[in-house]
Amino acid sequence: MQDSGPLTWPIGFRAYTGHGGLREHGDDISVVASDRPATSAAMFTQSLFAGPAVLLSRVHAEGQKLRAVTTLANNANVATGRQGEENAAEVVRRVAGILGVPQDEVLIGSTGVIGRPLPMDTIRAHFDETAEHGLAAFQAAPLDVARALMTTDTRPKTAVRTVGRARIVGVAKGVGMLEPNMATMLAYVFTDAELPPADLDSALRTAVNRTFNCLSVDTDTSTSDTVAVIANGAAGPVDPVRFAEALTDLCLDLTRQLASDGEGATKLLRVTVGGAGDPAQAKRIAKSVVNSPLVKTAVHGADPNWGRVLMAIGKNTDDTAIVPGKVTVSFGDIEVYPEEPEADTLDRLVAHMRQDEVDIVITLGLGAAEATVYGCDLSAGYVRVNADYTT
Amino acid sequence: MQDSGPLTWPIGFRAYTGHGGLREHGDDISVVASDRPATSAAMFTQSLFAGPAVLLSRVHAEGQKLRAVTTLANNANVATGRQGEENAAEVVRRVAGILGVPQDEVLIGSTGVIGRPLPMDTIRAHFDETAEHGLAAFQAAPLDVARALMTTDTRPKTAVRTVGRARIVGVAKGVGMLEPNMATMLAYVFTDAELPPADLDSALRTAVNRTFNCLSVDTDTSTSDTVAVIANGAAGPVDPVRFAEALTDLCLDLTRQLASDGEGATKLLRVTVGGAGDPAQAKRIAKSVVNSPLVKTAVHGADPNWGRVLMAIGKNTDDTAIVPGKVTVSFGDIEVYPEEPEADTLDRLVAHMRQDEVDIVITLGLGAAEATVYGCDLSAGYVRVNADYTT
Numbered sequence A, B: 001m002q003d004s005g006p007l008t009w010p011i012g013f014r015a016y017t018g019h020g021g022l023r024e025h026g027d028d029i030s031v032v033a034s035d036r037p038a039t040s041a042a043m044f045t046q047s048l049f050a051g052p053a054v055l056l057s058r059v060h061a062e063g064q065k066l067r068a069v070t071t072l073a074n075n076a077n078v079a080t081g082r083q084g085e086e087n088a089a090e091v092v093r094r095v096a097g098i099l100g101v102p103q104d105e106v107l108i109g110s111t112g113v114i115g116r117p118l119p120m121d122t123i124r125a126h127f128d129e130t131a132e133h134g135l136a137a138f139q140a141a142p143l144d145v146a147r148a149l150m151t152t153d154t155r156p157k158t159a160v161r162t163v164g165r166a167r168i169v170g171v172a173k174g175v176g177m178l179e180p181n182m183a184t185m186l187a188y189v190f191t192d193a194e195l196p197p198a199d200l201d202s203a204l205r206t207a208v209n210r211t212f213n214c215l216s217v218d219t220d221t222s223t224s225d226t227v228a229v230i231a232n233g234a235a236g237p238v239d240p241v242r243f244a245e246a247l248t249d250l251c252l253d254l255t256r257q258l259a260s261d262g263e264g265a266t267k268l269l270r271v272t273v274g275g276a277g278d279p280a281q282a283k284r285i286a287k288s289v290v291n292s293p294l295v296k297t298a299v300h301g302a303d304p305n306w307g308r309v310l311m312a313i314g315k316n317t318d319d320t321a322i323v324p325g326k327v328t329v330s331f332g333d334i335e336v337y338p339e340e341p342e343a344d345t346l347d348r349l350v351a352h353m354r355q356d357e358v359d360i361v362i363t364l365g366l367g368a369a370e371a372t373v374y375g376c377d378l379s380a381g382y383v384r385v386n387a388d389y390t391t
Helices: A052-061 A081-099 A120-137 A142-149 A197-210 A240-260 A279-290 A293-300 A307-314 A343-353 A380-387 B052-061 B081-099 B120-137 B142-149 B197-210 B240-260 B279-290 B293-300 B307-314 B343-353 B380-387
Strands: A013-018 A029-034 A039-044 A068-075 A106-113 A157-163 A166-173 A186-191 A226-231 A268-276 A328-331 A334-337 A357-363 A369-376 B013-018 B029-034 B039-044 B068-075 B106-113 B157-163 B166-173 B186-191 B226-231 B268-276 B328-331 B334-337 B357-363 B369-376
Touching: A013 A120, A013 A142, A029 A081, A029 A142, A029 A186, A039 A052, A039 A197, A052 A081, A052 A106, A052 A226, A068 A081, A068 A142, A081 A106, A081 A120, A106 A186, A106 A226, A142 A157, A142 A166, A157 A240, A166 A240, A186 A240, A197 A226, A197 A240, A240 A268, A240 A369, A268 A279, A268 A293, A279 A293, A279 A307, A279 A357, A279 A369, A293 A307, A293 B380, A307 A328, A307 A334, A307 A357, A328 A343, A334 A343, A343 A357, A380 B293, A380 B380, B013 B120, B013 B142, B029 B081, B029 B142, B029 B186, B039 B052, B039 B197, B052 B081, B052 B106, B052 B226, B068 B081, B068 B142, B081 B106, B081 B120, B106 B186, B106 B226, B142 B157, B142 B166, B157 B240, B166 B240, B186 B240, B197 B226, B197 B240, B240 B268, B240 B369, B268 B279, B268 B293, B279 B293, B279 B307, B279 B357, B279 B369, B293 B307, B307 B328, B307 B334, B307 B357, B328 B343, B334 B343, B343 B357
Parallel strands: A068 A106, A186 A226, A268 A357, B068 B106, B186 B226, B268 B357
Antiparallel strands: A013 A029, A029 A068, A039 A226, A157 A166, A166 A186, A268 A369, A328 A334, A328 A357, B013 B029, B029 B068, B039 B226, B157 B166, B166 B186, B268 B369, B328 B334, B328 B357
16 A cells, blocks of 8 residues: 655655754755645644644644645743744744645644744744745655654654545644653644545544554653644545545554664564453553553563563552453463463563564453553663754 | 651660671661650551451550550561461560560561561570560660661661650661552651650541652552551650651651662652542542553653653543643643643753653643552662562
């Protein structure tokens, strides 16, 4: 289902990236736009401290007619007061002017340090110059945009799927402050498929719930999480069910890329809980394991300290239906509980834990519900990256 | 209120420590006992995977007549099946035999790796030898017992308070897998005060709720948390209210020692939330901040990235009564929100964050409830300690 060759935009989309002085080097401003009206769906952080970019974008997303996304990287523009709101609105106004589209069809994302004013002098100079070139400046590929979104990401995240004659292209960023709740850091999906707004919205909600909302790098929910899909219909109508499947598959691809590039991460950690009483319980227990610092450090060191998985299940003290006698725990296909592992099982366990992906599989023996969540190990690199981020 | 000179037991208590082969070097078994009948109160982990030591001690604690506490360090004896239960019972039987007291007046604690059988051969040999010496072996001071409890602790934790003619002596251990829920890792308190069982129980519950239950090193709740107080009345009756105050003060002392010796910790982190709608909300928000890996790493690096405190408040998405406009955040007496800090404020903030204790003070502007919680910074040392704990 994946394209080969360099990744290009779906029909009718174009993009530019540039340097607006938000960081010392490299592109930090991007715009992706459809050349024709489009249908959209979007989800945002539920943080109580959502920033001006999210507050403004929420309003614009309501019309389900977004046709452009602009992003400022390296500054979240959060907790910046009334001036922060005015700055976000000005950026949207300038992007809309360059594209010649209504302001309320532009979504704005902002990601980085909280509590610092945007450097509007250099941002204005950047947009003045871009406006002179107009649409001729729009030569960026998806990979360029993914790069311009990065903060402490070590690699750009892109993904592509096809459904019928349509293509779906996604770009994302996110490494820390990453336990999305109803949406993730920044993930944008562009497609030339034609879909009714309701189908697009439902496809996005299903996909996000099964992918980005099953991701946790560090339990910290960002103030800026945004995920949006824009469908401009240039490739004609598609089957909504197959589109929804392809969108979920693409979002899962991006989720895995986000998890394995978590701050300081050296491994992808996948935790599946089956036999749960209901889906919420499955996800709660799985997140408890994937977020346990002691499980994460054991995975980092390939330390076969499987008892910590039991601890992380057991700390959910409200889940009184869970009883040790019904629980099983495996790493990959290596069962470690309730049968006490033999010495050679521990050797196999260490070998499994040394891989780039570690799978923890838990069954609760209570029902038929299941959930899979994604995370990463906890390394000294996470501490290094975050102990002096602003200084 | 504190004694001077080397710390001794209250009247009528004695202790021994010895090496039972649970670790390579150093004492790993301890017993503290009252020479006369006593009144007791105890609280235990709520983990769904509570081990045999906790299950057995819970039953023994019901009578409120405990007069001895024995502890095995370096092995939690959890997830060890029926054999683990028999081993715990055998240790209690042997300790009761040496002391000549009923088995159901002995509490047993066990702390360390989960999922490994106890080395019963060396433990039996140890108790055989101790039995030969009888009570003559009981020459250990509180500091010796606190040392014999240690796992990855870097220093022993003891505290003492006086109330009237009575003394209260506490010993504790705990560094990781440390977010107690209704009780903490291992904390034992011995007093020669005379109190009715109901007053002792109520004093313990109040103290634990305000101290150990406000502590989190890493969000991971142990399978073995136990806190117990034993009062043998040798110093005569005391005022229950003053006793309760002294007990809370002693437990707070131990809590601060536990927090500042958290695995890899270099600083004590104290978070106070005031102006909350109710005490549960105050504690929930405070724990969200003290547990945020991004706040903890910023504190570690003395990085004045105060926006992360807002993030950690904002991720409590169910607390919709909290609105940014009413919130204030200070570090010590340095306000950072809502007033945007000046450059020299940031310098003062860095200076505050470089101290051994960092204070974050939040007001929500909703009501009059308040809570203070204790934690520590997150360092590369935490990862080092935990990435290869068993190997």
